[in-house]
Amino acid sequence: MDFTQTHFELFGLPQAYALDRDKLDAAYREMQNTVHPDRFAAQPDAEQRVAMQWATQANEAYQTLKHPVSRGVYLLKLQGIDAFDASNTKMAPAFLMQQMEWREAIDEARAGNSTAALDALSDDLRSAHRRIEAQLADLIDTAHDYAAACEAVRQLRFMDKLIAEVGDVYEELETY
Structure with missing residues (x-):
């Protein structure tokens, strides 16, 4: 697993604002089944830490992608844009x-x-x-x-x- 993946790559989803929520939920559940720290309880400490890091990254990615505002902010961030830049308060x-x-x-x-x-x-x-x-x-x-x-x-x-x-x-x- 690669910690430099985007949230979309982590779940095998296309990088787009419009996403299939069912596919996101299924990919998240699958990821949790794979990296949940309880599955690594009998493993060495280093493997437990890596599993915890993956579980944390999966949780963060899921929370970001499932919420419309967070997903938009994240996609803009991937383009190098801060959606909430204090110097840009333009509103129709x-x-x-x-x-x-x-x-x-x-x-x-x-x-x-x-x-x-x-x-x-x-x-x-x-x-x-x-x-x-x-x-x-x-x-x-x-x-x-x-x-x-x-x-x-x-x-x-x-x-x-x-x-x-x-x-x-x-x-x-x-x-x-």
């Missing part, structure tokens, strides 16, 4: 306006104790998240437009935060 004005509207909708749902409003907002946010993911796949895999992909990754991160915030408001409303 339309997205920023939409984000403000979503935040207002969260505040209104919270103030009105409205789970129905949260349900509708959650559906809207998840739909927008899927659209941005599809756009990101096209930008990275087809167009190779990495500058635009950076913005899409940042948008996805905003979407994740908004979706998490909606989840927090659900929990708040359940306690009342």
Whole structure:
């Protein structure tokens, strides 16, 4: 096994944003069965350490590839690009306006104790998240437009935060 492999190579997957999640899960399980430290308990310390390193690398790779934002950041990193470079905070004005509207909708749902409003907002946010993911796949895999992909990754991160915030408001409303 080669510790210099990319996460995609480690699991035998094509280096692309759009990936087959079932294939990723199966490759991860297979890798875990091969390198799990328990399988090396009776082996010398050096082999146990290597198995632990492989298991750690497999876990890190799996976590990176299974999450849309992390996968996008990783693919951009492979191109030598830092998606969250502090000097690049460009964001489409339309997205920023939409984000403000979503935040207002969260505040209104919270103030009105409205789970129905949260349900509708959650559906809207998840739909927008899927659209941005599809756009990101096209930008990275087809167009190779990495500058635009950076913005899409940042948008996805905003979407994740908004979706998490909606989840927090659900929990708040359940306690009342």
